[in-house]
Amino acid sequence: MKDVAAAAGVGLKTVSRVVNEESGVSPATAARVRTAIAELGFRRNDSARLLRTGSTASVGLVLEDIGDPFSSALSRGVEAVAREHGCLLFAGSSAEDPDRERALALALCARRVDGLLVVPAGGDHGYLLPETASGLAVVFLDRPGAGIEADAVLSDNAGGARAGTAHLIAHGHRRIGFVGDLPHIHTCAERLRGYREAMGTAGLPVDERWIATGPTDPVTVGRAVRRLLTDGPDGRAEPVTALFTANNRVTLAALRALAGLPARPAVVGFDDLELAALLSPGLTVVAQDPETLGRTAARLLFDRLGRDTSPPRRVELPTRLIVRGSGELPPA
Amino acid sequence: MKDVAAAAGVGLKTVSRVVNEESGVSPATAARVRTAIAELGFRRNDSARLLRTGSTASVGLVLEDIGDPFSSALSRGVEAVAREHGCLLFAGSSAEDPDRERALALALCARRVDGLLVVPAGGDHGYLLPETASGLAVVFLDRPGAGIEADAVLSDNAGGARAGTAHLIAHGHRRIGFVGDLPHIHTCAERLRGYREAMGTAGLPVDERWIATGPTDPVTVGRAVRRLLTDGPDGRAEPVTALFTANNRVTLAALRALAGLPARPAVVGFDDLELAALLSPGLTVVAQDPETLGRTAARLLFDRLGRDTSPPRRVELPTRLIVRGSGELPPA
DNA sequence: GCCGAGCCTGACAACGTTGTCCAGCGTCGT
DNA sequence: ACGACGCTGGACAACGTTGTCAGGCTCGGC
Secondary structure, three states: OHHHHHHHOOOHHHHHHHHOOOOOOOHHHHHHHHHHHHHHOOOOOHHHHHHHHOOOOEEEEEEOOOOOHHHHHHHHHHHHHHHHOOOEEEEEEOOOOHHHHHHHHHHHHHOOOOEEEEOOOOOOOHHHHHHHHOOOEEEEEOOOOOOOOOEEEEEOHHHHHHHHHHHHHHOOOOOEEEEEOOOOOHHHHHHHHHHHHHHHHOOOOOOHHHEEEOOOOHHHHHHHHHHHHHOOOOOOOOOOOEEEEOOHHHHHHHHHHHHOOOOOOEEEEEOOOOOHHHOOOEOEEEEOOHHHHHHHHHHHHHHHHOOOOOOOOEEEEOOEEEOOEOOOOOOO | OHHHHHHHOOOHHHHHHHHOOOOOOOHHHHHHHHHHHHHHOOOOOHHHHHHHHOOOOEEEEEEOOOOOHHHHHHHHHHHHHHHHOOOEEEEEEOOOOHHHHHHHHHHHHHOOOOEEEEOOOOOOOHHHHHHHHOOOEEEEEOOOOOOOOOEEEEEOHHHHHHHHHHHHHHOOOOOEEEEEOOOOOHHHHHHHHHHHHHHHHOOOOOOHHHEEEOOOOHHHHHHHHHHHHHOOOOOOOOOOOEEEEOOHHHHHHHHHHHHOOOOOOEEEEEOOOOOHHHOOOEOEEEEOOHHHHHHHHHHHHHHHHOOOOOOOOEEEEOOEEEOOEOOOOOOO
16 A cells, blocks of 8 residues: 555555545545555455454354355355355354364454354353453354353244154154254253153153164264164063154264165154155155254344444244155054 | 453564464463463454455355355365365355456455455456466366366266266167256356267267257246157157256256156156155166365365465366166167 | 636545554563 | 573564655745
């Protein structure tokens, strides 16, 4: 910029004015400056600009795995809103590891992002307190944060799971397996709660051995599914006749496992899948809308940046049962 | 930082040294500084730090749509490598719009990202010349850039399409439809080339009416698929007996359209889909590995940041034909 | 001809950090 | 006892921009 000023024979501030299209520069001078800018290939350094002005025009997004379809749809919603506000997006994955979440979030804070959107992996977000105290806006996404007062945007996990389980019950199932993520994850816990509620409402007992939670890798899930479907013979439990799979990765892994088995249980999954309608029978799912989730959270975040200081809100988005057939298979 | 220095009764630079764990500070002083830091909830401002040091420890990623499974898998690869290098990731979508691509890329340049990874939407990237001249590293991803010398990491699009088409030919198909993206997109053009080559090698003529390119929305693709399968009656062309669908979105839309039709053509798709193996018949695909694509490109980028000034490279990653049955349906 | 208003313009400080350089002080070797 | 050296700590400038403010110029009115 100094060079541009020298080349155009004007002061530093005049160049700044031209670059920012401020008023108060005569057309002739402006033209001279613009020529110099073009000749030197000058581009304003926004880091410096933002250091001076205080805002960074960027928001941070910490999610579980940027490569997961759910996370990426969520990012899309966030990005769309950020873009409307002229903000760039820092994105990073926590890999469901509290330490990584913390490190990532704090790195973003050190970069002085204007706002932070976090899909919590850890159970305590108190480490963000000093940051919010000094003006950072935080919104939690998909799961509530803990140890700090902040907005959260969630899906109606329990309600969705109730609806999905009830659908299976309505089609005659009495022994329904629940296959979920790690049990300490909020969404998994809520969905499990919904499952229990639906069973309870129908007056059905729940055998704890019908509930399988753990890592979502195909091997673990496959083993869980096989156990649920064959537990009868050794006299410990009746095998289940239907499965409620509590998120997209579990559903996927369960379907793969089922493809190798003779058994044909009814299945309802939480989260829609791209090809769900084309399977035969079509896969019945409880669909959330991750893009709207992201969009809503981002809106909330920007409201906060606009000095909205109302008490923290918790927004819950509805889920939708999409019936496609796989939940209607009768119990064997 | 000034406040911390005052609170600890030391100079500014000493605080800086403690924060950066530089040597030359006595343990006692360091402890005092650390106490002050904790009390004041101080966090180093990395924007300022990076302004001073010149590097920003961040890379920019411009892709087509952050919510698309292909893009998001790609991001995952990029993020993993960026993370290894202690870099944060700016991500944004071009929505296949050259102007948006340009605006986004330039915004990232203005932020002085250390490197830029771009999935080109536009046909000319000359606008990046001033940036590369002043030290920016650029790597193109999935498609080559134009109007500028830079590295590119691509899939073997033509080879993959050749293999996919040849697979259909091997199972007796002679009239094969090609359904693709917008024809000016490099990947689409290359895949079309591969398709033509495979047909040519087999001595089969290609009727231009078998080739449908355009937007990938379900309506357009659905119309194209129906046309390809029913063009016979009015005497203009024989309907095709097989489809080669040239990317994940087209494949998805085509499968949806086919579900509503009595016809049952053989299908081979470019790009793997999550549930492809569970359809019946299983969907045969030409799979690329977007995560490796992203990882490779990011590695290349960081090599360049490490002052690797060898001439621009073009890396081509192999594709893999995954046979699952849908390509083996005989011609009607 | 003088003065004030209004318009352009540029000098300067500041944002929060780090690199450079130098001063103070204690220790050690001769 | 004296100089050299090592270690610790701090003053200052700089990164590239913007906000503040004051100065110079032109022009119109008296």
